[in-house]
C-alpha cells in the first residue's frame with residue numbers, strides 16, 4: 650500500500666509539473682499558435698497524431714476497465730479456473746488491421762507534408778539567405794543583396810524565403826517555432842528549408858541541438874516586415890559606409906579602438922570574412938549577443954567579460970581586453986550603428 654501511495658504522489662507531482670510547465674513560453678516562441686506555413690503544417694500533424702493517440706488510449710482504457718470489473722474474482726470463486734483458449738483468428742486480425750489503419754492515417758499526411766516542406770522548385774526565383782550556425786550565434790548572408798548580418802534575420806512577409814544552412818563548427822539546429830519546423834546545420838553539408846511569415850512581427854528563434862555550454866543562450870530573432878519595408882531595409886543596409894565617422898568624440902575614439910582590436914574577428918558592412926558576428930546594424934538590435942538586455946552598461950560588461958554572459962564563447966580569451974574607459978568608447982561607437990529605421994515595435998521588447 651505504501652509503495653502505491655508513493656507512486657501516486659510522484660504521478661500527481663509530475664502531472665502538476667507538466668501543467669505548470671505547459672504554461673511557460675511566450676508569444677511568437679511557440680509551435681501552438683503558428684504564424685507561418687511550416688509551423689501551420691507541423692501543428693496539423695501534431696493534432697492528427699494526438700487524436701489517434703487519444704483514441705487508442707481511450708479504447709484501451711475502456712476495455713481494460715470493463716475487463717477489470719466484469720471478470721474479477723468474486724467471493725467463493727477462489728478455485729475457479731476460467732475456460733482456457735488458445736489463439737483467436739478474429740481478434741488477431743482486428744488488432745493487426747486497426748493499428749495499420751491508424752498508422753496510415755498518420756503516415757499519409759506526414760509523408761506528403763515532408764515532401765511539401767522539402768520542396769525547392771521555387772528556390773531560384775526567391776530570396777535566398779545563407780545561414781551559418783556558430784558557437785553561439787547565427788550569421789546571415791544575403792548573397793545576391795550583398796548584405797551580411799547576424800542574430801536578427803530580416804525577411805519580407807507573405808513569401809517563401811529559402812535558407813541554405815551550414816555550421817562553422819559543431820551541429821546546431823535552426824528553430825523558429827512560430828514560423829517553421831527545425832532544421833539541422835551541419836559542418837559538412839548544406840541543408841535547405843524555406844520559411845514564410847504570414848504577418849509582420851518579431852519571431853523568436855532557438856538553437857535546438859545541444860552544441861556546448863551556452864547552447865541554451867544561442868537565441869536569435871526573425872524580424873518579418875512588409876515587402877516594402879524589407880526593400881527599404883535592404884537599401885539602408887547596402888548604403889552603410891563602414892568607414893563613416895560617428896558624431897560624438899567618444900564614438901570616434903571607439904571606432905579607432907574597434908578597428909584596431911575588434912575588426913580582426915568582427916565586421917561592419919558587407920565584408921564576408923568575419924569569424925565573429927557582423928555588427929553592421931548593432932544599434933538596431935534589441936539584445937546583446939542574442940540574450941543580454943540591451944543597454945550601454947551591459948554592452949560594456951560584455952566587452953570586458955563575455956564569459957560572464959555566454960560561457961565557452963569564442964571571444965573569451967581570444968582578444969586583448971580593453972580598459973573600462975576604452976570599452977565605454979567602443980560601446981558608444983557600436984550603439985550608434987543604426988543604418989535602418991525598419992524595426993517593428995515589438996522588436997524593442
Ligand SMILES: [Cu+2]
Pocket residue numbers: 782783785820821822856857858859860864867
Ligand atoms: Cu547551437
